[in-house]
Amino acid sequence: DQQVKQNSPSLSVQEGRISILNCDYTNSMFDYFLWYKKYPAEGPTFLISISSIKDKNEDGRFTVFLNKSAKHLSLHIVPSQPGDSAVYFCAAGGDMRFGAGTRLTVKP
Amino acid sequence: NAGVTQTPKFQVLKTGQSMTLQCAQDMNHEYMSWYRQDPGMGLRLIHYSVGAGITDQGEVPNGYNVSRSTTEDFPLRLLSAAPSQTSVYFCASSWTAPFSGNTIYFGEGSWLTVV
Numbered sequence: 001d002q003q004v005k006q007n008s009p010s011l012s013v014q015e016g017r018i019s020i021l022n023c024d025y026t027n028s029m030f031d032y033f034l035w036y037k038k039y040p041a042e043g044p045t046f047l048i049s050i051s052s053i054k055d056k057n058e059d060g061r062f063t064v065f066l067n068k069s070a071k072h073l074s075l076h077i078v079p080s081q082p083g084d085s086a087v088y089f090c091a092a093g094g095d096m097r098f099g100a101g102t103r104l105t106v107k108p
Numbered sequence: 109n110a111g112v113t114q115t116p117k118f119q120v121l122k123t124g125q126s127m128t129l130q131c132a133q134d135m136n137h138e139y140m141s142w143y144r145q146d147p148g149m150g151l152r153l154i155h156y157s158v159g160a161g162i163t164d165q166g167e168v169p170n171g172y173n174v175s176r177s178t179t180e181d182f183p184l185r186l187l188s189a190a191p192s193q194t195s196v197y198f199c200a201s202s203w204t205a206p207f208s209g210n211t212i213y214f215g216e217g218s219w220l221t222v223v
Contacts, residue, residue: 004150006150009148034211034212036212036214041217042217043198043200043214043215043216044151044198044214045214046212046213049211089150091151091212094205095141095153096141096153096212097153097167098150098151098152099150100148100149100150101150
């Protein structure tokens, strides 16, 4: 059973606009959430995280929002840049359960 | 700075063969893990280790063995390869277990095809 779900396999946005990537989880005990970015033929790299005691964490162009009641988190990228084109994974839980990933394409 | 190093990067196996994917990290991390990535499935945890001499099963451990004799190394063994094990394998490490909020560092991946 997938405890972390990313229901959108792909997302395409125009350069300069906002990208919003979504993630849902089922286990209310999860207390730490991370987003990873993955380019082709490379390992995932850490992007941003959020603890369950917060509802927002910001790092430059990247902001993660957590809605615990809805068991939902989202990653906002503003403004989106072509170099942001990659697969984005959300992860949660003590043993780091990952979602299936969303492929973001930012068009120039 | 090497970080997490995986070898080999590419491997083709015949059904029934065994092999070992090597993983080494030079960051003195206690926690190491192996994931496999399949289309539409994301990254699934195979086995993990919270320190030398300690290993445990993840989501999809069947068909794989691990050992952790040193802090640096965490090899993944395929006992009798099956086509269902065709995947991309990632080794990862972090200071302590991820639920402590520690970032996981990944290797570059090993592409395994079982024919």
